[in-house]
Amino acid sequence: MRFLFLFLLSSTAFGQGTVSSTCIWSGSVADCLPASGLLLKNQRDLRLGEASANGSNYVALQAPASIASDFTLTLPSDDGDASEVLGTNGSGVLDWTFINNANVGGSAAIAYSKLNLTGSILNADVHPSAAIAGSKISPAFTAATSVNAASDVEQLVVTAHSTQTNSLLVIQSNAGGDYWEFAGDTLGTGKLYGTDGQSNMDGKLTILNESGVVSSGSNMSKWVFGNDTDVTGAYFMQFQDGSGEIGSIKASSATAVAFNTTSDARLKKDFKPYKNGLDTLMKVKVRDYAWIEDGHREIGFIAQELQDYWPQAVNGDPNGDVKKNPMGVDYGKLTPLLVAALQDLSAKNDELEKRIKILEEK
Numbered sequence: 001m002r003f004l005f006l007f008l009l010s011s012t013a014f015g016q017g018t019v020s021s022t023c024i025w026s027g028s029v030a031d032c033l034p035a036s037g038l039l040l041k042n043q044r045d046l047r048l049g050e051a052s053a054n055g056s057n058y059v060a061l062q063a064p065a066s067i068a069s070d071f072t073l074t075l076p077s078d079d080g081d082a083s084e085v086l087g088t089n090g091s092g093v094l095d096w097t098f099i100n101n102a103n104v105g106g107s108a109a110i111a112y113s114k115l116n117l118t119g120s121i122l123n124a125d126v127h128p129s130a131a132i133a134g135s136k137i138s139p140a141f142t143a144a145t146s147v148n149a150a151s152d153v154e155q156l157v158v159t160a161h162s163t164q165t166n167s168l169l170v171i172q173s174n175a176g177g178d179y180w181e182f183a184g185d186t187l188g189t190g191k192l193y194g195t196d197g198q199s200n201m202d203g204k205l206t207i208l209n210e211s212g213v214v215s216s217g218s219n220m221s222k223w224v225f226g227n228d229t230d231v232t233g234a235y236f237m238q239f240q241d242g243s244g245e246i247g248s249i250k251a252s253s254a255t256a257v258a259f260n261t262t263s264d265a266r267l268k269k270d271f272k273p274y275k276n277g278l279d280t281l282m283k284v285k286v287r288d289y290a291w292i293e294d295g296h297r298e299i300g301f302i303a304q305e306l307q308d309y310w311p312q313a314v315n316g317d318p319n320g321d322v323k324k325n326p327m328g329v330d331y332g333k334l335t336p337l338l339v340a341a342l343q344d345l346s347a348k349n350d351e352l353e354k355r356i357k358i359l360e361e362k
Contacts, residue, residue, distance in 0.1 A: 230254040259332075277340025278348075283309045284337075303327035310337055 045060035080096030087097040239247040252258040307314040316327030
């Protein structure tokens with residue numbers, strides 16, 4: 001079957017070659033177009049009309065206002081697959097492809113303001129061969145962003161927008177409620193805030209191991225200075241309140257750490273000697289007991305009993321929740337009592353030695 005196409009175009013509109021004002025196409029484009037090709041000057045459109053017989057809508061192809069030099073775009077040989085995009089080989093040859101690491105430049109960045117996310121991005125939305133390496137992404141977030149982290153995410157770096165003072169990363173469950181907020185201040189110091197609601201920051205941190213098997217070698221956390229073999233004087237952890245440091249875990253030598261409680265004379269006043277060390281110590285009860293959980297036996301103190309005589313070594317509320325806040329004993333806080341008792345005992349011994357000496361001289 002042969003088709004007839006009627007062109008009612010003025011040859012002056014093309015500006016190149018010679019085209020008859022009335023062209024009957026009987027199957028060969030060479031019958032109508034000049035050998036040099038068809039040129040539409042002054043950004044004139046090539047318009048493709050809709051299928052409707054009386055339709056007036058069309059799709060127009062138009063050149064840019066300015067072109068540095070002539071070039072040709074060669075279309076793909078097929079219509080591609082779902083989720084593919086049209087790419088070029090750099091020489092004008094177009095083909096269908098997926099976005100992956102190989103075709104994302106090292107300096108590429110996608111501003112969050114350019115994205116229109118109406119919901120979470122699911123695995124089903126990403127083609128199996130698609131991948132974007134973390135090193136290829138340099139986002140500038142200008143509004144709150146939800147990210148579903150995959151198991152293969154290597155690193156996520158959030159940089160503050162130019163109008164903000166902090167970089168923020170908020171991690172929260174789908175149900176809302178408690179969340180963690182990570183912030184980097186203007187001095188580059190990392191901060192971690194735990195909250196149970198945006199108006200009540202209580203600093204809760206839970207490190208949870210759900211493997212179900214915990215052995216003697218299991219490790220919940222590790223604090224490492226990886227590039228130095230002697231970090232004497234360095235802090236592994238500092239504990240502070242609004243007035244300053246109240247304790248720390250610090251490297252005391254190349255092979256040891258010190259667990260410190262603040263005890264600076266410049267922070268204390270009204271010094272008095274303690275004189276009842278031995279009497280108080282003799283009232284403290286040492287118990288042999290078993291734990292309800294596993295029956296394991298130990299020798300130590302009962303917090304409620306010790307609280308009556310040396311409360312500074314005891315923490316917790318005897319009427320509080322035993323699961324969430326059981327009473328505890330800081331055995332290190334008994335050291336002053338032991339030293340005071342030993343001094344009292346030594347003084348008594350000195351007094352007895354004097355009496356013996358007097359008796360022996362008679």
